[in-house]
Amino acid sequence: MFELTSEEQLRTATDDDAVLAWAAQGLDGGARAWTAGRAVAVASPALSGRDRIAVRGPVADLLPLLDDVLPLVGPGYRPFGDAELLAELCTRRDDLETRGRFGWMQRGPVGVPLLEGDAAGRDVPAGGGIAAGGRAVGGEGAAYWLAPGELDEAAQLIDRHFPASHAHPHRPGVRAWAGVRDGAGRLTAVAADAWPAPTVGLLAGVVSDREHGRGRGHAAAACRLVLAAILGRSPRAALMVDGWNEPAVRLYRRLGLEYRLLDAAAQRSA
Missing domain, CATH: 3.40.630 (Aminopeptidase)
Structure with a gap:
């Protein structure tokens, strides 16, 4: 595991992924980022009301990365990322369960x-x-x-x-x-x-x-x-919207934002 300490390093490791760039908050105010193989995890405290970990990469690389990162930041941090990745992640980790899909919408x-x-x-x-x-x-x-x-x-x-x-x-x-x-x-x-x-x-x-x-x-x-x-x-503006809120999604599409389906995970309930 290698810690990313600059925005330039993060952009290179993520192909300038807007979700992870937003989660990093300029790698200021307590946010930290790590990479292993082709996977990246960005942990950010109190981001939009929650302690969150934005994740990206093949699940084979992400699994060992989260094994190292979660003990550092604590179980209260919720991973989130592309819906298909989160679904596969939760099938491979018994301690995580998905908590509901939502939309990330962005435009330039x-x-x-x-x-x-x-x-x-x-x-x-x-x-x-x-x-x-x-x-x-x-x-x-x-x-x-x-x-x-x-x-x-x-x-x-x-x-x-x-x-x-x-x-x-x-x-x-x-x-x-x-x-x-x-x-x-x-x-x-x-x-x-x-x-x-x-x-x-x-x-x-x-x-x-x-x-x-x-x-x-x-x-x-x-x-x-x-x-x-x-x-x-x-260069980019974004928002998060509940997937079921179709009137809001239609409004944001009219304003030029494109939809990307994300999901979040949390520690499995006992």
């Missing part, structure tokens, strides 16, 4: 236009865009960056409609929140720029108010703003 800067003009290229501003009366600058349905004073309202929206979200205004990991309001000034959709890696940014925490925001393009507007910001500084 070329493709479906997201935003035009200044909003497409600028970085996340320090403040939000609320005018007098609680309406967003730009009118109903316009996405903007939430100010710190609006984050409690965003948290309430998430708690009502997506309490399982790993991205949350009251937890670490999020760089900035985008939001959309309706004509009455209600916050109807949010999306987060979260857990960014140097070459892969993550869209997360996409939530829409089921009563006032669904079917009006508000979630799409928030996603476009976040994706444009990510692609203004990184």
